[in-house]
Amino acid sequence: MSGKGMNLTLKIWRQKDANDKGKMVDYKVTDISEHMSFLEMMDVLNEQLVNSGEEPVAFDHDCREGICGMCSMYINGEAHGPDRGITTCQLHMRMFNDGDTITIEPFRAAAFPVIKDLVVDRSSFDRIQQAGGYISVNTSGNTQDANAIPISKHAADEAMDAATCIGCGACVATCKNSSAMLFVGAKVSQYALLPQGQVEAADRVKNMVAQMDLEGFGNCTNTGACEVECPKGISLENIARMNREYLAATLKG
Amino acid sequence: MALDSKVPKGPIKDKWTEYKNKIDLVNPANKRHIDVIVVGTGLAGGSAAATLAELGYNVKAFAYQDSPRRAHSIAAQGGINAAKNYQGDGDSTYRLFYDTVKGGDYRSREANVYRLAEVSANIIDQCVAQGVPFARDYGGLLDNRSFGGVLVSRTFYAKGQTGQQLLLGAYSAMNRQIARGKIEMFNRHEMLDVVIVDGKARGIIARNLVTGEIERHSAHAVVIGSGGYGNVYFLSTNAMGSNATAAWKIHKKGAYFANPCYTQIHPTCIPRSGDYQSKLTLMSESLRNDGRIWVPKNMEDVLAIREGRKKPTDLSEEERDYYLERRYPAFGNLVPRDVASRAAKERCDAGYGVNQTGEAVYLDFASAIERYGKEQAKIQNIANPSAEKIYELGQKIVEAKYGNLFQMYEKIVDQDPYKTPMMIYPAVHYTMGGIWVDYNLMTTIPGCYCIGEANFSDHGANRLGASALMQGLADGYFVLPYTIGDYLADDIRTGKIPTDTKEFDEAEKEVTDRINFFVNNKGTKSVDYFHKKLGKVMWDKAGMSRNAQGLTEAMAEIKAIREEFWKEVSVPGGANEMNPELEKAGRVADFLELGELFAKDALTRSESCGGHFREESAELDGPQKGEAKRNDEEFAFVSAWEYKGEPADAVLHKEQLEFKDIELKQRSYK
Secondary structure: OOOOEEEEEEEEEEEOOOOOEEEEEEEEEEOOOOOOEEEHHHHHHHHHHHHHOOOOOOOOOOOOOOOOOOOEEEOOEEEEEOOOOOEEEHHHHOOOOOOEEEEEEHHHOOOEEEEEEEEOOHHHHHHHHOOOOOOOOOOOOOOOOOOOOOOOHHHHHHHHHHOOOOOOOOOHHHHOOOOOOOHHHHHHHHHHHHHHHHHOOOHHHHHHHHHHHOOOOEEEOOOOOHHHHOOOOOOOHHHHHHHHHHHHHHHHO | OOOOOOOOOOOHHHHHHHHHHHHOOOOHHHHOOOOOEEEOOOHHHHHHHHHHHHHOOEEEOOOOOOOOHOOOHHHHHEEEOOOOOOOOOOOOOOHHHHHHHHHHHOOOOHHHHHHHHHHHHHHHHHHHHOOOOOOOOOOOOEEEOOOOOOOOOOOEOOOOOOOHHHHHHHHHHHHHHHHHOOOOEOOOOOEEEEEEOEEEEEEEEEEEEOOOOOEEEEEOOEOOOOOOHHHOOOOOOOOOOOOOOHHHHHHHHHHOOOOOOEEEEEEEOOOOOOOOOOOOOOOOHHHHOOOOEEOOOHHHHHHHHHOOOHHHHOOOOEEEEHHHHHHOOOHHHHHHHHHHHHHHHHHHHHOOOOOOOOOOOEEEEEHHHHHHHHHHHOOOOOOOOOHHHHHHHHHHHHHHHHHHHHHHHHHHHHHOOOOOOOOEEEEEEEOEEEEEOOOEOOOOOEEEOOOHHHHHOOOOOOOOOOOOHHHHHHHHHHHHHHHHHHHHHHHOOOOOOOOHHHHHHHHHHHHHHHHHHHHOOOOOEHHHHHHHHHHHHHHHHHHOOOOHHHHHHHHHHHHHHHHHHHHHEEEOOOOOOOOOHHHHHHHHHHHHHHHHHHHHHHHHHOOOOOOOEOOOOOOOOOOOOOEEEOOOHHOOEEEEEEEEOOHHOOOOOEEEOOOOOOOOOOOOOO
């Protein structure tokens, strides 16, 4: 299959390390096929840079099938670029036209400092999960049978919808307040919807919210941009559920 | 060194229980003085790290990704097998054991496979307790589906994201231990060598991928759970960063590498579209529950479709060749992966491929949509439903089952698979071969363990669908935590392993010398140039079908690429900074050695078995004509290779396989 062979101008954020100030730099790529993924277009650019002895653009990526959550990038002012329900690695060049100028920046948030070029540090997400994003059960091999507690299909499906979050951080990058409420709400909801999660529910939501605040994420003002940009379609309802859980937990003391 | 598999004596169904009863234990107070390094945080490494920390060991875990949650286990789609027999369809531990040994074409170790089947049910219990949201039926109980090579429904699943949910379960268990300080997590770190002290694995050298700093880490035991080496082909369904470096480094320091030629080429992947392609995307095997695979019967239709004059939906049932149903009536579309892949290749080689490249077959959901639609119409009491209504109802069911996979397909190919059949073609997916381990999962280096896809142990020459997740979690949650205690019981008085010793000095020097070479070489060609070149040789000559001449050529060609690599590779940037090209250079250097050993292994094994198909060894007539022909008299052994410098000089050690509980016979899925 032959592509259209697009010629593009790329404006890319280059920053040597965390201490560097960083700046936008222009690059040109030619003969880009519409069937390429966005990251394959970046590969073409990087191959070009390596061959001319320049340092390639650093960006996070791994599975390239939209599930690991490693890829980020703010493309033309949108987290994961101009398409819905996908990550950057699933974005295809058919979304662009010959002659386009594409602006590529890292995800920006106080809690996501830039490490290099388009690579950011999202370890704040890990620390929120460490504060309570688990059920305290040891691996014993002797826990009760998996079918001992029936769980309604509806609750299981809803828990799955929340659990489908890939932890990419698009919600934070998109939010004008850099809020992580969609991310935290999704994890809180997954457990809140399942009987296994009930035992520690109050402590979990309090500890995760406290850590979220400590990391410097902003508050939710119900704009809903996060839900629009979320590659996995995580619903705002999860934020509402977290707020209810939080309220109940604090009232219980 | 003679290989000792250390399989316990006694009847197969009692081996593991009896063994556990007699194994040495480390008391809780002593565990606090013992350190364990775990490299890799996928299902195997993540579950091992969490469980070892729960037991009280001090764990240091390493991942090259920015978080343990991103390991490539996350991309596993279809499900996880377990012999729960919730469906009452005749499943049992023995049947899962039997299916796995048969599916692996009788090239796995019976005792390991039986243990895997035995602990499989515990995995499901454990994951449910952790809050993994498996699919359920309307009664609130767990749902199952079928995978290839079996006649029961034993696969548990969470939509098409089972690997993600299981990994997040292991990740949550790790998080609990990280918060307690029992796991020290090293994200964005890559292991670049193992350190051997007095013959035992006592630490690793790792590179901090953010700062470039080279670090020394010591421990009483080292566990490698770093996944498979499918990226030796450049194009595979593996993640871009998936690599063999940790496994290859321990191989070079004394761990034997077993059956490198056993590779799984998965039948249902999205076909490649151009030279710029960076990876291939899997479409889950679960789709074969409902999808029917076909190509046109007549060459005129093939050409008409390729030229755009006809659409696949224009062809009547009579004009289609459902070749799996035709050749394998008993298993139909659910034959094992190796069989399905070869059958697709056979049709495409014969000229029936349905896309421009001639390398694609159809995976069609039209009959499933109709079947589900009719069923729903009945359930909803809709009398005389129209074809459109049936389609609409059926589409909803298919969407609920496979929605995310259909969406993924549409985003990549830009076609709607609800309306037109998917196009698929086989792609490299999983490597059954790996580091040789004994029953304890210990390598031939004392104190160095290997778990999950990185080892060779359970899948023989072909892995059944939904068994990788099972093995990763079995190794990490339920096997290693017991067996490692038996070794560590001797280390309770050893004390902390110092890192200021000559062994660490030497290992670190080797690592820094190599890094300095790369950044100073200033060659003329990128790392990817060499990786792609290697991948092409591997695919053409050591891919879905192999012969002696091609494999001999492959060995020479890979050696030549390797020599050119060390002269001409160009790595921009420095050593003391984040440098993705430098990371890739080290990994490709290792693939360039592994690839040659792979070809040598494939050449040595002149039989066909599982995913390893030697053209010289096929059935020439009879009902099995054209099928792979195993040679049990000469090849019922594990090939374990000892490193001796050049890959071509590796020395073969054989572990003879004994089949006491399953009769060795030809695999038939007809």
